[in-house]
Amino acid sequence: MNPVRCAVVGVGMIGTEHAAILAASAEADLVACCDTDPARQNAVPAGVGFATDVAATLDLPGLEAVFVCTPQHLHRPVVEQALARNLAVFCEKPIAAALEDADAMINAAAVSDGSLVIGHTLRFSPEYIAVHDAVSNGDVGSVIHMAARWNAPDFEGRIISGRTTIPLEMMIHDIDVMRWLAGDVERVYAEASAVPVVGPGPDAMVATLRFRSGAIGVLDHNWIMASGTGLESDHRLAVFGSAGSAFVENRDTPAVVYGPDGVRYLRTTYRSHPNGIPFGALPTENLFFLRSVRDGRRWPIDLADARAALACAVALDESAGLGQPVPVTA
Amino acid sequence: MNPVRCAVVGVGMIGTEHAAILAASAEADLVACCDTDPARQNAVPAGVGFATDVAATLDLPGLEAVFVCTPQHLHRPVVEQALARNLAVFCEKPIAAALEDADAMINAAAVSDGSLVIGHTLRFSPEYIAVHDAVSNGDVGSVIHMAARWNAPDFEGRIISGRTTIPLEMMIHDIDVMRWLAGDVERVYAEASAVPVVGPGPDAMVATLRFRSGAIGVLDHNWIMASGTGLESDHRLAVFGSAGSAFVENRDTPAVVYGPDGVRYLRTTYRSHPNGIPFGALPTENLFFLRSVRDGRRWPIDLADARAALACAVALDESAGLGQPVPVTA
Amino acid sequence: MNPVRCAVVGVGMIGTEHAAILAASAEADLVACCDTDPARQNAVPAGVGFATDVAATLDLPGLEAVFVCTPQHLHRPVVEQALARNLAVFCEKPIAAALEDADAMINAAAVSDGSLVIGHTLRFSPEYIAVHDAVSNGDVGSVIHMAARWNAPDFEGRIISGRTTIPLEMMIHDIDVMRWLAGDVERVYAEASAVPVVGPGPDAMVATLRFRSGAIGVLDHNWIMASGTGLESDHRLAVFGSAGSAFVENRDTPAVVYGPDGVRYLRTTYRSHPNGIPFGALPTENLFFLRSVRDGRRWPIDLADARAALACAVALDESAGLGQPVPVTA
């Protein structure tokens, strides 16, 4: 397979990760990174070009694919430009920050000779796939209720709290997973914490989801995990069904160190680099995308699913503001 | 200390437990058990009297204390009769099934020379106390959000689903714990599963709690844990604060057996009987009560707290019916 | 039941624990504590007498029972004096530091109208009992191999390392448990760490046990757990059999706090005091002993078992010195 000639637009927290993985991949030829902030050149892998102009980056000769890792409200303009050039586009989650942007992007993809996929990384995580398999195989029976948590460290919260919300940034992962497990959502309700910690807006939210199937779900998410305590994140999923139950327990990490500075839980399944080889869900997602550019294999998340997850997240923010449940239309 | 002369009224699931513990205790003299169903005589410890008449039981000469373990809606008449006789009354949680009953019982206690306490057992569990201590000591900082689960096995669900609700029977435990950790509740919202499994009513509910402090909480509870799978219950508490976090993880049991019939998690902290000695939160609660009869030590749950937990549970059932959040008045 | 009139001789780490539990027990009347070091008076519960003279303590009028908590090599003289007075004697593990002392104590018990039992506390721990039940019930099949660990914090190691050895102080617990599960030991082998940390002698030892049944076992124990790291102990038992396996995993504590000083695992099953009520294996052991004084119930550890565990521990120290396996005679 010839390496896929690609670029990364937006070299923030997650764009830097993608660039590092692509630079180490024999199946990618990362020709450029682009960020409107010139200071981000520091984050670009050695030997890879850097530009501050998006259009010029997308016009690079022979470019086949682009990873869109900008702030959420800027997904749309970059994706539209890329699709206009018939590129294969990988766009980070959520698809956009507003439904009208998502709709415009989906329409642009429909008329482009390029393609658009959204990176809901948990769909590439072996443990979430294992739970989905258990549900599909009938081990759990009918899904009755689900609970998910995805908490982020306070140092991340300080960076992102000013520019997004808990539902759009954090809950979107688990909304997508729950929809994958239990289908369409009918109604949501959210409460936001009123105790300020790191952000201008709510630092924690809890929420309920009602599914058309009659199943129910619950979310509790924050970005305030005190990094000095040794517990910087807490990701969980529980699925309770009529015949059994299934769990993802990311706090039960396979490697733990108790050193002079306290405990460190060594998560290895999301991303790590044993002997310099990228490892985990994020490199797996990237590799799947690169191969799909060559062989057209089907991305496991439909654009309609990415849009539906966004619709739930938007409704959760609305519910938290209104103090009322908010219906979600299919 | 002279043993406390006591009786148990209602010898169902939990009354049987209390009777067994009291019969083995050197600090109790269990003189009688009472149940309107004569068949329950089977559940009475050897050498202990049995009656079907409540008034006659409460009139036993020298009786000092009574454990009220009847169905919830029958707590009030038994408690009122006992208080009229100036007995020390231990009443199982919830205080009652309706707020007017709770109020009547609290009023009866106020004018009696007897006493009334409500058995929220988690207040006697070392691990929940440890989490409360961590919050009191400031290790967690300000409480931001909490999540709790208490799922029961399907065989219990089949027994109790016809006569109570998920909030009144299961969530009441964790509502009390969350109020202990974060104060008064302002508003609740609940969604009930519409997928039938064991009960005539909802078998699972999820809910949000908003506290006056600005903290938020989430509950997900069921009584459908498929007992054939090896996982018959799942109890958890997570508390996330501005400075740290604290957890009760009852699925991490200290003893696990993998045998020909699959896995068995051996919970030991709630109740067990090493070498015939009652052990766990329930015997500890009983012992505290017996000593309080002698020395007047203060019960750790005020009647106002027991009533407030009931108010939340009633509001959760109301919310699930209305599809609207329900305010909880102090 | 009338409270058992008792005394504690030796008020060090464990004697202080026993005294506190007995002082809080309605079934004990703790009349005195005795220690040859007058400074230990500080450790005596309020209202309990203190003496430095053992004989005078044992001569207290009406004394029925004594808890012997002296250093190991002083168990024998105190036990012999107590048995000569026909007292009920609870002696801490190991029975003694030398086999000839153990034999003398067993002989003294045989001719006394008093009694002698040895406190192998794990026999009163619900989780170790649960694993033993699983083996007895056949869930595990034939026992093939076992592994046990019991590590202590460095601050304890600094106190005890000068006066005992890893096998006598730490491994003795798990030797007794393994013999309970798999019968007599035929041969042992031990290696001692040569890297100094807290003690004058070895701070860690590893060992193999061969059982007459053909089963095998392994031990790894230390007293160097760095208390600043948050992990101060690590207790485990694994039993692998022809039909299944069983585990005690004391690191999976039901309550965990992540605070500004790092992680704290809150062990609750060994000893804790919810609302002031003693709770755990140690209070359970004490209560069983007090009741056995009244009703003669049989202690779950025979003196022959306590002696056999000591024989293994002595053989392990010998093996570590010789660099050779050492046979253990029945």
Added chain:
Amino acid sequence: MNPVRCAVVGVGMIGTEHAAILAASAEADLVACCDTDPARQNAVPAGVGFATDVAATLDLPGLEAVFVCTPQHLHRPVVEQALARNLAVFCEKPIAAALEDADAMINAAAVSDGSLVIGHTLRFSPEYIAVHDAVSNGDVGSVIHMAARWNAPDFEGRIISGRTTIPLEMMIHDIDVMRWLAGDVERVYAEASAVPVVGPGPDAMVATLRFRSGAIGVLDHNWIMASGTGLESDHRLAVFGSAGSAFVENRDTPAVVYGPDGVRYLRTTYRSHPNGIPFGALPTENLFFLRSVRDGRRWPIDLADARAALACAVALDESAGLGQPVPVTA
């Protein structure tokens, strides 16, 4: 990077795994699989050639690399033939079943223009690397003692017990890891279970290792994990040092399912295939090897280490037979 043209010799349990990963890799061109048993053709990926003749396979035009996955005692002849053809050789662990074979292979590698590496897969596992990093960084201080377990399911035990031993097949992994953490071994001692379960020889062994540094270690391994119980394996590593401790706990899997047939622990870090992309330590090891063929990057396990691990394993089998400790020369 041009794909590496390679073959797999020996298509048993592990050869089948390598073939599947290589067939899915864009960096490999798997041209043939070879097994002397024609029935193994079933295990060959679609589109890949199959042969029963080793020499003919190694003579395939343009072949660059070979994966040697034969039974242990046949590693040497295949490796020697491959090195004689100047191929890049990946050989499964242990390097050989006898030290003289290992020496011959190392000598052959020294004079070949090809290369030889041994696949100790745990060196590519993120969690074992994380523990090694913690030791290297000083978080654990001086290594004092270590404990490791690697138990295999009984269905595997039935296949392999007739042709290898517990030290050569199972313990070799952890011996290599412990040497990586604590240096050379000075002396070993082993006890073998005498209770037959699946194999003609011992199904379980326990062992001690003494290191030149003064550190000590302990192993307990079997291949009898009763697969019907839900717990088919149990892999652990604990490292205790003067300043802290570190753990690999593979039973704490991130995904667990409780279904009608009991519990299933879903291990994902060794090998799994999310959306068809190979994932885990084994694919990572393969990818590192393929790249080393192109760019000469240094394999993380020296041949001297692979030989030293074998020397320990051979000494353990000898010790179990003799009932004596056996010195290990450097």
